[in-house]
Amino acid sequence: MRIKGLLGVCLLLPGLAACGASGTASSGAPNAARSSGAVTTSCGLDTRVPAPPRRAISLEQNATEIMLSLGLADRMAGTSYQTDPVLPSLAAEYKKVPVLAKQYPNHEAVLAKEPDFLYSTLSSAYADQAAGPRAGWKKLGVPAYLSVHDCETVKLTADEVRFDTIFNEVKHIAAVFGVEQRGEKAVKDLRVRLDRAVREAPKNTGAKLMWYYSGTTTPYIAGHGGLPSTVSKQVGVDNAFDDIRHKWPAGNWEEIAERDPDVIVLADLTRGGDGDSAEAKKRFLRANPVTSQLDAVRNNRFIVVPGSAMDPSIRSVSLAEELSKGLTALYG
Known part of the structure; x- marks a missing residue:
């Protein structure tokens, strides 16, 4: 329930912002991460992603299920902090990913897996006693992505959670891994389901x-x-x-x-x-x-x-x- 909302994640090319002045993502944002030297910015921290990650670690269940929904199990070096049974549709893929800790792994455990990308929807994953601050990972050359729903700084957090924010994050993660079409399909399916729920x-x-x-x-x-x-x-x-x-x-x-x-x-x-x-x-x-x-x-x-x-x-x-x-x- 530790949720904060902000549509503030951007994917940038050097010298070219893929977000509009309002802070909402433009339609070109997902494509930017495919280029060599792309930069991913989340919750105010920008880090370079030189190529689609191959040894990513999802630090908690929400991040894990987003990645698995995008078919990224083969790009994951580890996962952690499962709070509920994994979605049945993702259970088989989940079994392919090493579980690093029952809750959050510490910095040393994460570092030992030689990750090239970290992802969490909760800022607590980057606490000192957990994986460690994102700025520290940046110094090590490892992009540490944090969901816009739970930024470390209150001023970066919007007042409300919106479905467009959630859907854009799915597309942004897909873009980081160079699987934009999977992201578009996942979001399209989610929108269809949401529209049906509201209609019925x-x-x-x-x-x-x-x-x-x-x-x-x-x-x-x-x-x-x-x-x-x-x-x-x-x-x-x-x-x-x-x-x-x-x-x-x-x-x-x-x-x-x-x-x-x-x-x-x-x-x-x-x-x-x-x-x-x-x-x-x-x-x-x-x-x-x-x-x-x-x-x-x-x-x-x-x-x-x-x-x-x-x-x-x-x-x-x-x-x-x-x-x-x-x-x-x-x-x-």
């Missing part, structure tokens, strides 16, 4: 949703600007906490009871923490004296989605699909 969602339900990510004593819920907020708008429902100007604020049950959402969307997390699984959330909500009185709880209006789908990734469209199906089941 029930209209004019007036439903107010609470997106419940984790925690029981202190619940973490979706506020404004994150992927759940964006998906709610696309599908035509309201995020009951969209007035809170944080993507994942810490809530309290008394305020939640006052707002009394119509539907609760439950993140089904597999990490085993307090209130992580969807079933654990349901048990808590039904047992707690305050939450058991919520209209959504009394009427069993729950929609369960994989927790990983709430992050901007190749799975993001599936969040819209699951919400659309869930609303259809509840409202017809």
Whole structure:
């Protein structure tokens, strides 16, 4: 749920920007990475990519699944930090990639694989105790790409996650590896699925949703600007906490009871923490004296989605699909 949004990744040729002045990528951006001496810029750091990488390391699951979706298993020297079962369609390719660590590998473990490209959608992958800062990898001549959704610096982060941002990142990664056509096809397929999910969602339900990510004593819920907020708008429902100007604020049950959402969307997390699984959330909500009185709880209006789908990734469209199906089941 550590998500930040910004359409600020550019692919540059020396002396030629492939991004418009507004910061959004132009249609020529993906092609720039194919040329010798191309530069990739992400979250304010530009590094040279002299040739399509052959020994890339994806540092967490979102990055891994984007790369595998582009057919890049044979270009990967390693992966790490699997938080959920890999998408079934990618499972066979995933088995071909060495797993370096259960969570983040440290700098030495990454360096030992002699990578020529690092990729993460989360800035925590580049912490000192993890793979190490991107600037340090730049000095070693290794491009370290960070998703625009979680830049290290707040000023580089936009207020909202948008699907165009996600789709452009997929195309940018495809361009870095010289497989632009795969990127275009992947994005085209995602757009078709997203359009269908929006089209098939029930209209004019007036439903107010609470997106419940984790925690029981202190619940973490979706506020404004994150992927759940964006998906709610696309599908035509309201995020009951969209007035809170944080993507994942810490809530309290008394305020939640006052707002009394119509539907609760439950993140089904597999990490085993307090209130992580969807079933654990349901048990808590039904047992707690305050939450058991919520209209959504009394009427069993729950929609369960994989927790990983709430992050901007190749799975993001599936969040819209699951919400659309869930609303259809509840409202017809």
